[in-house]
Each structure stands twice: as structure tokens, then as C-alpha cells.
Amino acid sequence: MTPEATLARFREYMxxxxxxxxxxSCFELGIIDALRERPGMTAAELGDAVGVKPDAVEQLxxxxxxxxxxxxxxxxxxxxxxxxxxxxxxxxxxxxRALAYMNMIKVVALRQLFNLTESARTGTLVGLKxxxxxxxxxxxxxxxxxxxxxxxxxxxxxxxANIDPWFFGNIDMPSxxxxxxxxxxxxxxxxxTFQMKHVPGMRVTTFDLPEKETECLENFRAHxxxxxxxxxxxxxxxxxxxxxxxxxxxxxxxxxxxxxxIQILNGVHKSLPVGGQVNILVxxxxxxxxxxxxxxxxxxxAFFIGCTMGQGGPQKLSTxxxxxxxxxxxxxxxxxxxxxxxxxxxxxxxxxxxxxxTA
Amino acid sequence: MTPEATLARFREYMxxxxxxxxxxSCFELGIIDALRERPGMTAAELGDAVGVKPDAVEQLxxxxxxxxxxxxxxxxxxxxxxxxxxxxxxxxxxxxRALAYMNMIKVVALRQLFNLTESARTGTLVGLKxxxxxxxxxxxxxxxxxxxxxxxxxxxxxxxANIDPWFFGNIDMPSxxxxxxxxxxxxxxxxxTFQMKHVPGMRVTTFDLPEKETECLENFRAHxxxxxxxxxxxxxxxxxxxxxxxxxxxxxxxxxxxxxxIQILNGVHKSLPVGGQVNILVxxxxxxxxxxxxxxxxxxxAFFIGCTMGQGGPQKLSTxxxxxxxxxxxxxxxxxxxxxxxxxxxxxxxxxxxxxxTA
Numbered sequence: 001m002t003p004e005a006t007l008a009r010f011r012e013y014m015x016x017x018x019x020x021x022x023x024x025s026c027f028e029l030g031i032i033d034a035l036r037e038r039p040g041m042t043a044a045e046l047g048d049a050v051g052v053k054p055d056a057v058e059q060l061x062x063x064x065x066x067x068x069x070x071x072x073x074x075x076x077x078x079x080x081x082x083x084x085x086x087x088x089x090x091x092x093x094x095x096x097r098a099l100a101y102m103n104m105i106k107v108v109a110l111r112q113l114f115n116l117t118e119s120a121r122t123g124t125l126v127g128l129k130x131x132x133x134x135x136x137x138x139x140x141x142x143x144x145x146x147x148x149x150x151x152x153x154x155x156x157x158x159x160x161a162n163i164d165p166w167f168f169g170n171i172d173m174p175s176x177x178x179x180x181x182x183x184x185x186x187x188x189x190x191x192x193t194f195q196m197k198h199v200p201g202m203r204v205t206t207f208d209l210p211e212k213e214t215e216c217l218e219n220f221r222a223h224x225x226x227x228x229x230x231x232x233x234x235x236x237x238x239x240x241x242x243x244x245x246x247x248x249x250x251x252x253x254x255x256x257x258x259x260x261x262i263q264i265l266n267g268v269h270k271s272l273p274v275g276g277q278v279n280i281l282v283x284x285x286x287x288x289x290x291x292x293x294x295x296x297x298x299x300x301x302a303f304f305i306g307c308t309m310g311q312g313g314p315q316k317l318s319t320x321x322x323x324x325x326x327x328x329x330x331x332x333x334x335x336x337x338x339x340x341x342x343x344x345x346x347x348x349x350x351x352x353x354x355x356x357x358t359a
Numbered sequence: 360m361t362p363e364a365t366l367a368r369f370r371e372y373m374x375x376x377x378x379x380x381x382x383x384s385c386f387e388l389g390i391i392d393a394l395r396e397r398p399g400m401t402a403a404e405l406g407d408a409v410g411v412k413p414d415a416v417e418q419l420x421x422x423x424x425x426x427x428x429x430x431x432x433x434x435x436x437x438x439x440x441x442x443x444x445x446x447x448x449x450x451x452x453x454x455x456r457a458l459a460y461m462n463m464i465k466v467v468a469l470r471q472l473f474n475l476t477e478s479a480r481t482g483t484l485v486g487l488k489x490x491x492x493x494x495x496x497x498x499x500x501x502x503x504x505x506x507x508x509x510x511x512x513x514x515x516x517x518x519x520a521n522i523d524p525w526f527f528g529n530i531d532m533p534s535x536x537x538x539x540x541x542x543x544x545x546x547x548x549x550x551x552t553f554q555m556k557h558v559p560g561m562r563v564t565t566f567d568l569p570e571k572e573t574e575c576l577e578n579f580r581a582h583x584x585x586x587x588x589x590x591x592x593x594x595x596x597x598x599x600x601x602x603x604x605x606x607x608x609x610x611x612x613x614x615x616x617x618x619x620x621i622q623i624l625n626g627v628h629k630s631l632p633v634g635g636q637v638n639i640l641v642x643x644x645x646x647x648x649x650x651x652x653x654x655x656x657x658x659x660x661a662f663f664i665g666c667t668m669g670q671g672g673p674q675k676l677s678t679x680x681x682x683x684x685x686x687x688x689x690x691x692x693x694x695x696x697x698x699x700x701x702x703x704x705x706x707x708x709x710x711x712x713x714x715x716x717t718a
Contacts, residue, residue, distance in 0.1 A: 001427045001445035003453065008703035009426060010457045013382050014464055015657035015706065016375025021472040022661045023372050028476040055616040056479045059660035059672040066648045066656050067368060068360050086360035094362065098369045105373055111470040113380040117387040120415045257414040289425045297425050298374035301418035302381045313418040344367035347374065 017110070022063045024102045026070075031057060032087060035070065040081035097162075098345040100154050107151035108138060109307040116306035124310045138308035143211075156251075160188055162343075163281070163350055164250075168196035170335045170352045171279040173246065176201035180244040182268070183236055183252045184208050187216035191223045193248065204229045207241060236264055240271040247272065250281040254314040255304060258323070265327035272357045278329065280355075283314040283348040284336060293339040294349045317351050329355035376469070381422045383461045385429075390416060391446060394429065399440035456521075457704040459513050466510035467497060468666040475665035483669045497667035502570075518610075519547055521702075522640070522709055527555035529694045529711045530638040532605065535560035539603035541627070542595055542611045543567050546575035550582045552607065563588045566600060595623055599630040606631065609640040613673040614663065617682070624686035631716045637688065639714075642673040642707040643695060652698040653708045676710050688714035 001009075026032055030050040035041060038049075043061070047054035061082060064070040071085035087095075112127030119126045128134045132148070134141040142149040173179075177199060181189045184206035193204045204225075206216050210233030220226040232241050237260070240247075247268050253261050268278050286294045296314055304312040315323075321331050336351040360368075385391055389409040394400060397408075402420070406413035420441060423429040430444035446454075471486030478485045487493045491507070493500040501508040532538075536558060540548045543565035552563045563584075565575050569592030579585040591600050596619070599606075606627050612620050627637050645653045655673055663671040674682075680690050695710040 001448075003445075003449040004703045006428065006445040006449050007453055007457060009428075010382070010461070010704045011654060011706060013375075013379050014457075014461055014704070015654055016372075016379040017464065017469050017472055018658045018661040020372045020375040021475045021665065022657075023369070025475045025479060025661070025665075029479060052479050053482060053616065053670070055670065055672075056482075056660075056664050059664060060479065062644060062648050062656040062660060066651075068649070069365065069368075086362075086365040089360075090362040090365050094366055098366060098373075102369070102373055105376065106473060110376050111473050113376055114465060114470050116380045116384045120384060120388060120411050120419065123412060123415075257412065285421060289421050290427070292425075295370060295374055297421040298381075299377045301415075301421060302377040302384070305415050305418060306380065306384075311412070311414065313414075313421075344363045345369045345373070347370060 019063065020102070021106070021110070022060055023069075024099075024106060026060055026064055027099055027102075029057075029060075031061070032070075032084070035082055035084050036088070039083035042081045046082065094343060094345065097158055097343065100158050101345065101347070104151045104155035107147055109303055112307045113302060116302055119306045119310055122310070125307070127306060137310065157188075159251075159348070160192070162346075163348075164189070164192045165196060166337065167250065167279075167281045167350075167352055168192065170333075171197070171354055172277075173197045173199050173202065174277075175199045177246045178202075178244045179204040179246045179248060180232075180241065180271075181206050181248045181250070182240065182264075183249070185216075186212050187219040187229065187231070189248060189250055190216075190229045191219060191225055194225045194228055195223075202228065205232055205241075205244065206230075207232045207234060207236070209233065209235065236267065240267040242271045244271065245273060245276045247276070247278045248281075249278060253280060253282050253320070254300065255309050255312040257311045260311075261323060262327060265323060265329070269328045269357055274357055274359060276357045277332075278324075278355050278357075280320065280324075280353040281350055282320065282353070284317045284320070284351040285314055286349075287316055287318060289316075295347050296349055299347050317353070320351075320353055324353065324355045328357060328359060330358045331355045378422065379461070380465070380469070381419055382428075383458075383465060385419055385423055386458055386461075388416075388419075390420065391429075391443070394441055394443050395447070398442035401440045405441065453702060453704065456517055456702065459517050460704065460706070463510045463514035466506055468662055471666045472661060475661055478665045478669050481669070484666070486665060496669070515610075516547075518707070519551070521705075522707075523548070523551045523609075524555060525696065526609065526638075526640045526709075526711055527551065529692075530556070530713055531636075532556045532558050532561065533636075534558045536605045537561075537603045538563040538605045538607060539591075539600065539630075540565050540607045540609070541599065541623075542608070544575075545571050546578040546588065546590070548607060548609055549575075549588045550578060550584055553584045553587055554582075561587065564591055564600070564603065565589070566591045566593060566595070568592065568594065595626065599626040601630045603630065604632060604635045606635070606637045607640075608637060612639060612641050612679070613659065614668050614671040616670045619670070620682060621686060624682060624688070628687045628716055633716055633718060635716045636691075637683075637714050637716075639679065639683075639712040640709055641679065641712070643676045643679070643710040644673055645708075646675055646677060648675075654706050655708055658706050676712070679710075679712055683712065683714045687716060687718060689717045690714045 034049045043054040043058040046057045065072045068085050069087045071083045073080055115126035132145055142152050187206045190204040190206045213231045213233055216231045220229045283296050285296050301313045324331055333354040339349050393408045402413040402417040405416045424431045427444050428446045430442045432439055474485035501511050546565045549563040549565045572590045572592055575590045579588045642655050644655050660672045683690055692713040698708050
């Protein structure tokens with residue numbers, strides 16, 4: 001890589017924040033919806049329609065024209081108006097998914113990233129504290145702050161709905177399984193377990209902080225699984241309940257640094273009988289991080305350290321495998337999602353690791 | 360462009376903010392300097408050296424390894440440490456320039472962009488107000504807020520030092536010229552005019568807000584040009600001083616929407632005698648905005664509307680030309696900088712427009 005190529009790549013990074021918000025802002029302002037409804041509008045007409053000065057409409061649309069997302073011009077008799085170009089061909093469902101993610105990044109990350117360096121130094125969320133006065137993690141703050149909660153919950157519901165079918169399609173569930181969904185939040189994972197992986201005699205228990213219990217039990221009732229599911233309140237780091245033979249750990253290990261992950265895996269090991277299984281869903285970095293179709297390293301380190309936890313971040317599959325072995329598990333199966341099978345806007349490339357307690 | 364390609368491009372946008380801060384943070388934390396000094400350090404050694412948990416060092420460096428900026432591994436006898444790869448080949452001077460720009464974007468833009476949509480709707484700097492309680496533009500706020508001022512001034516000094524020689528190399532300065540540097544700030548432009556374009560009998564006057572006078576006159580003395588330069592206090596929109604035959608407008612027209620630019624150009628026209636010249640330095644969008652080697656549209660719309668002015672943004676050269684003609688000027692010369700001649704990290708692609716008052 002020449003110095004010139006390196007500096008050109010720096011410039012790509014420099015325009016990252018402005019590109020991100022220019023695109024999102026065109027959606028937020030209603031410009032894209034207006035063009036979908038009435039193609040061919042000029043900047044003046046769009047400005048009228050969305051309540052923005054035409055000068056600003058024109059400025060913000062330059063980038064979308066550059067990208068080919070929006071077209072400008074056309075035949076003389078149509079005037080010099082804008083129309084959806086590439087954006088017009090993207091199914092609305094896909095756009096909604098991408099916009100939910102973009103909104104989450106805007107609300108949960110954009111401003112908070114300003115303090116990434118101090119967050120890395122202190123292991124605390126300096127940006128979250130400065131913006132919201134919040135002392136803990138993002139997961140504590142979402143309980144208090146509606147804007148964070150809405151941006152976060154909308155995204156996580158989308159992610160869970162898209163990825164849980166794949167996860168459950170890749171794990172075995174023995175008949176009569178007594179399942180513990182570790183850090184199972186308000187029960188959606190337990191509901192999915194029951195809906196997607198039901199075997200005779202199965203029982204699923206959500207384990208999370210006691211304050212989640214009420215909402216979790218409501219969710220069980222709402223989904224008609226209350227007689228098969230239950231809730232145990234507690235903290236993963238204080239000890240994991242015994243009496244289960246399958247533990248699920250979804251969207252959780254990537255939140256922690258190595259020492260905490262080892263502590264969690266040791267706790268799971270202690271709680272399980274010999275032969276008990278753990279099934280892990282986690283985004284993974286590719287073994288060769290220079291692979292360009294995996295964007296996990298472009299996003300998660302700064303996101304976890306600067307915006308959600310003050311620590312953590314995914315690892316390579318081989319790292320998780322060695323940590324499981326270090327904690328007394330034999331890894332029986334690993335599956336990494338082929339990035340080409342994910343919708344192209346989706347960042348996390350997940351993997352499933354299944355392992356058995358050997359002794 | 361297929362829907363898949365469009366969504367993949369969205370993902371590039373989504374990772375823009377985290378990529379930007381991950382790279383900058385590795386410099387801010389001192390990781391890059393530490394590796395320059397002692398190649399081959401492990402994450403644990405780097406963590407010790409810069410006061411950051413090794414887990415976080417490793418996480419943040421994944422992206423730099425992906426990019427080839429930093430290398431990881433090497434021969435077994437060297438251990439599994441990091442070393443500068445592409446970054447090691449970039450001259451320090453170039454890195455310093457790029458980092459000054461990145462720091463400016465972080466301080467002046469990153470958090471403020473959160474409110475881009477509201478800024479576009481209101482024509483005000485909603486983010487600047489929320490963060491600093493500032494009511495005006497960035498240029499008002501830099502006077503009050505040291506962090507903004509330092510990030511901004513450092514960048515502008517770099518930009519001016521790099522681009523002024525090119526600007527003065529592309530304008531004619533008639534003997535005995537009486538030059539007015541419009542919105543000339545604290546006199547650096549006047550000093551450069553004298554140093555780079557001195558002709559017999561020339562006199563240069565900086566015109567800007569009255570509060571700039573003291574610092575401006577000090578600058579003239581410090582540079583030994585006090586007997587050739589002077590200062591007039593005033594506001595461009597309230598009337599432009601007469602008695603000059605060359606007006607310079609540098610880094611200024613791009614700050615305003617069309618109506619304000621026309622007002623400025625009309626004011627200049629009124630102030631000049633027939634035959635008087637105006638020389639404009641301004642970043643321009645390419646006539647075909649889909650050109651990929653010009654990054655002005657990737658940066659400036661959001662930057663001006665969301666972070667510095669609540670309005671404005673550059674235009675195409677042809678737009679500035681038509682505005683000049685509309686205001687009674689004949690455009691005598693235009694030169695656009697070839698993007699390939701700029702250092703590859705530099706965003707603004709500038710142009711010079713020279714024009715004469717015809718009647």
C-alpha cells in the first residue's frame with residue numbers, strides 16, 4: 001500500500017460521519033418519501049413539500065446523486081427534477097431494516113464516539129455519561145432514557161427476528177431438554193426457543209436481572225408459552241442456576257473482555273452436569289481479519305468500547321473455541337454465517353458454537 | 360445499481376462513524392507512536408505503554424490490521440506483535456496534516472451532525488447550541504470556546520498555508536493595486552497577498568468584523584507588513600468599502616445560500632469601479648457530481664448546514680460563474696485544482712474565479 005493510497009483511505013474515513021448523516025437526514029427530512037410519491041420534483045418543490053429551504057435540499061441531495069441513489073435531470077420536457085434512482089429499486093422492507101440500524105447508530109453511537117479515546121482509557125462510557133449523566137452501561141441507560149431505548153429496542157427486535165431462526169436451525173435440542181437462556185432479557189429468546197425448537201418435555205427458563213421478571217412473564221403469557229417457560233432473577237457473575245442441561249448464550253459474550261467471558265463460561269461449566277450443552281450465538285471476526293466482506297471489525301470495537309459497555313467486542317471463532325476448551329468444554333459444532341447470505345446492509349456476521357461439558 | 364449493491368453501500372455509510380473514530384483513537388491513545396518507537400509490541404505491551412487494557416488495544420487495532428495500516432504477526436521468533444505497515448511509510452508531515460483535519464472533524468462535526476436534520480429544517484446550528492449553548496455560527500462560537508477554536512484554527516492554518524500559494528499563482532495583480540481582502544479575518548490573507556503577490560504601489564486592506572482589528576494589526580506588525588496593510592472594520596452585508604480596485608474573497612462564499620452570495624457579489628460590484636476585479640477562492644463541486652475523485656459533496660453539505668453555518672455549501676463552478684454574471688461581472692478566468700495534484704487525504708477541491716466589473 002503506497003503512502004498515497006493510505007492517505008486516500010484516510011480521506012474515506014474522514015468523510016464517514018458526514019456521509020452517514022447526509023444519507024440518514026434525507027430520509028429523516030422526508031425527501032425520499034416525497035420523491036417516491038411524486039418523482040420529478042425540483043429542489044424548490046421538495047423544499048416546499050418537506051419544509052426545508054431549497055438550498056439545503058439541493059446541498060444534501062448532491063451526495064445521493066453522486067452515489068446514484070437519486071437521479072437528477074432527465075429529459076428537458078420533464079424539467080430538472082429529482083427522482084429515486086437506485087433507491088427506487090430497494091424493497092421497502094430492506095430499507096426499513098437498514099434505517100432502523102442507521103437510527104440506532106445515530107442515537108446510540110454517533111455523539112458518544114467523540115469520547116472513544118477516554119472510554120478506552122477508563123473502561124467506562126464517557127460519552128454516555130456526558131450526554132445522559134448515565135453511570136453504567138448502555139443496557140442500564142436504556143431503562144432510563146426513552147430515545148436510547150426506542151432506537152435500541154427497534155434494532156434488537158429486528159436483529160433477533162432475523163437471526164434466531166438461523167441459530168435454532170443450527171443447534172440440537174435433546175428431548176426433555178431443560179433449557180436456561182442466559183441473560184435472556186425479557187423472554188423473547190425463550191419464546192423463540194419454544195416456537196422454533198420445541199421438543200417433548202422441554203422447559204425454558206429465562207435468567208436475567210430480577211427487574212426483568214414482570215415484563216418477561218407478561219411476554220410468556222402474551223405468546224401463550226407461560227406453562228412451558230419461567231423466569232429466574234439473578235446476576236450471571238454471581239452464580240448461574242443449576243438443574244439445566246442446555247444453556248443458551250445469545251448476544252452476550254461479545255459484550256465483555258476476556259476475563260469476564262472466562263468467568264461466565266466457568267460459571268456455566270459449574271452449573272451444568274457432565275454432558276450438558278452450551279450453545280452460543282455471537283458475532284465473530286474472520287480468522288483472517290483482512291477479509292473485506294466481514295464488517296464486524298469496522299463497527300463493533302468502537303461500538304462496544306465507546307458506546308455500550310466500555311469494554312468487550314467480538315472475537316475470532318478460534319478464540320471463542322480456545323476459551324471454551326480452557327473452561328472444560330469440548331466444542332462439538334461451529335457454524336459461521338456466510339456473509340453473502342446476509343442482506344447486504346447487515347453488519348453483524350454471527351456464528352454458533354455448540355459445546356459439551358466433558359468433565 | 361442493484362438493490363444489493365445499494366444496501367452494501369448503505370453498510371459502508373453505517374460503519375463510517377465507527378471507522379473514523381477507531382482510526383483517530385489509535386492515534387490519540389498513542390498506540391501508533393508507541394509502535395513507531397518500538398515495533399513488534401504485543402497488545403499487552405502496548406496496553407502497558409499507553410495505559411489502556413490490552414483487550415481494548417487488540418479490539419481497536421483489528422480495523423487497522425484489516426486496512427493494512429498496521430501489521431500483526433510476522434516470523435515466530437519475533438513473537439506475535441504489531442508493527443506499522445502502511446502507516447510506517449507515510450511521511451510524518453502528511454500524517455500531521457491528515458490528523459489535524461480528523462481532529463477538526465471530531466471536535467467541530469461528529470457530535471453536531473446528530474442534529475443535521477433539525478439544522479436543515481431551521482437553518483440554525485441545533486447541535487452547536489445543544490453542546491455549547493451557542494446561538495450563532497461556528498465562527499461566533501470559536502471566539503468563546505477554546506476546544507472549537509484550537510481544532511478549527513489548526514486546520515485552517517494548514518489549509519491556508521497549503522492553498523494560498525496556488526491561489527496567488529493563479530491571479531493577476533496589477534501594478535499599484537489597491538486590494539481589499541473581504542472577510543479577511545485576522546490578516547493572514549493580506550500578509551500572504553503581500554508576500555506572494557507583491558507589485559509596486561500595492562496596498563492591502565483586511566475587511567472584517569471590528570473585533571478582529573487588534574489581532575489583525577498585531578499580525579501585520581509581526582510579519583513586517585504594517586506599512587503596506589491596514590484594517591477596516593465592518594460587516595460584509597452592511598456595505599463594502601469603496602476605493603479599492605481588487606477584491607479577494609477567499610473561503611467565504613461557500614458559507615452561504617444563494618441569496619446571501621448574490622447579496623455579497625452585488626455589494627462587491629457596487630464598491631468597485633468599472634474594470635475592477637474580484638478574485639474568488641472557493642471549493643467547487645465537479646460539473647458532473649458523480650465524479651468519484653472529488654469528495655466535496657461527501658463532506659461540505661452536512662458540514663456547513665449541520666456544523667458551521669446552518670446554511671451554505673459549495674456550488675459547481677458553472678453556478679458561481681452564472682451568479683457572477685448575474686451580478687454584473689464578466690468572468691475572465693477560472694482554474695479548478697486537479698484533485699490528483701492534492702495530497703490524497705485532502706477533502707476540499709478548490710477553484711479560482713477571476714472576474715471584472717463590466718459596467
